[in-house]
Amino acid sequence: MTTQLLELNAAQTSIYSRSNLRRAIKDFDDTEIAGITLQDNLVVVVRTDGSQQTYSREIVVTAYQEFTHRLKHFFSYLGPNYRGPSIWHNNAYILFKGWTYGHALGHISTNAKLQASWADKFIHINDQTKIEALLQSDHTDIGHLIAPDGFRYMQSIELGSAVSDSSGDDIEPQAADTQPKKYAPYCSCGSFKRQLNNLVDFQREIPGYKPMCIHMTWLQKYRALLSERSRVRTEIRGGAAVKCVAWAYAPPEDHVSKGRFVLLHTNSGSMAPISHWRTYKSNEVFTEEHAWDLFFNMLEADYVPFPLTSLPQLSSALKKK
Numbered sequence: 001m002t003t004q005l006l007e008l009n010a011a012q013t014s015i016y017s018r019s020n021l022r023r024a025i026k027d028f029d030d031t032e033i034a035g036i037t038l039q040d041n042l043v044v045v046v047r048t049d050g051s052q053q054t055y056s057r058e059i060v061v062t063a064y065q066e067f068t069h070r071l072k073h074f075f076s077y078l079g080p081n082y083r084g085p086s087i088w089h090n091n092a093y094i095l096f097k098g099w100t101y102g103h104a105l106g107h108i109s110t111n112a113k114l115q116a117s118w119a120d121k122f123i124h125i126n127d128q129t130k131i132e133a134l135l136q137s138d139h140t141d142i143g144h145l146i147a148p149d150g151f152r153y154m155q156s157i158e159l160g161s162a163v164s165d166s167s168g169d170d171i172e173p174q175a176a177d178t179q180p181k182k183y184a185p186y187c188s189c190g191s192f193k194r195q196l197n198n199l200v201d202f203q204r205e206i207p208g209y210k211p212m213c214i215h216m217t218w219l220q221k222y223r224a225l226l227s228e229r230s231r232v233r234t235e236i237r238g239g240a241a242v243k244c245v246a247w248a249y250a251p252p253e254d255h256v257s258k259g260r261f262v263l264l265h266t267n268s269g270s271m272a273p274i275s276h277w278r279t280y281k282s283n284e285v286f287t288e289e290h291a292w293d294l295f296f297n298m299l300e301a302d303y304v305p306f307p308l309t310s311l312p313q314l315s316s317a318l319k320k321k
């Protein structure tokens with residue numbers, strides 16, 4: 001029995017890939033695969049010996065979406081000195097790759113050094129193609145250009161028609177109307193661009209599909225954190241916060257271990273001497289994987305977080321130890 005192998009389009013190739021089959025199916029054997037094809041609601045895996053297995057298309061779609069939407073840890077996209085996304089032009093941001101935090105020596109990596117020297121200069125480059133080439137090329141891997149609410153000059157462009165990954169200069173701004181505008185989010189990473197460029201095919205596979213990537217997920221979480229922080233700050237009505245948390249992060253020393261995330265808290269304000277601070281859950285070990293939850297927990301309890309490095313009385317005391 002032979003199955004005619006239908007050529008998958010770009011969207012289908014991204015979705016029904018070996019890696020997503022592996023993610024979707026426990027104990028999936030990813031060796032000796034001659035081809036992957038589709039038949040009705042099924043993904044058909046054809047082996048080199050001619051045998052076949054079929055799997056539900058839906059579970060592979062779910063695995064694809066979970067993987068593309070996954071949330072990376074808090075330090076994954078911070079630049080040097082815990083720098084968050086930097087504002088660029090047209091409602092877009094520079095999202096830094098967390099080179100400084102992947103390893104104890106990360107801060108002296110070429111990419112981290114490039115980030116430090118370029119961070120304040122990106123704003124002087126107005127051209128989208130140039131900025132992207134500077135961020136991601138054969139020589140650099142600094143970060144991505146991201147516009148979570150779409151570029152400001154892409155007026156009235158509905159999601160689905162902004163399929164070009166060009167600078168957008170060829171898109172004519174339309175006359176202002178009273179309809180609410182729906183801007184198409186954008187990220188310069190390969191995954192997001194592939195989705196944008198093949199949007200119609202993706203939407204055929206997954207109705208109502210909108211492009212997504214790990215950078216977009218991270219940025220949405222980061223924004224939620226910033227808005228939580230400003231809520232707490234507003235509630236103390238401009239006064240200095242008394243409930244404060246100082247946090248510190250030591251990246252892993254090797255490529256197997258996790259880093260250490262440490263929190264000190266006080267009810268005496270951020271200027272309090274070190275004797276007024278207590279380690280949060282000192283008998284527990286926290287890593288970068290706990291950072292998001294811990295930040296949201298602190299804010300929920302109305303504690304304002306500060307990087308420990310910004311509090312001289314703590315950072316110098318800790319260094320002396």
Ligand SMILES: [Zn+2]
Binds near residue numbers: 188191
């Ligand atoms: Zn992205």
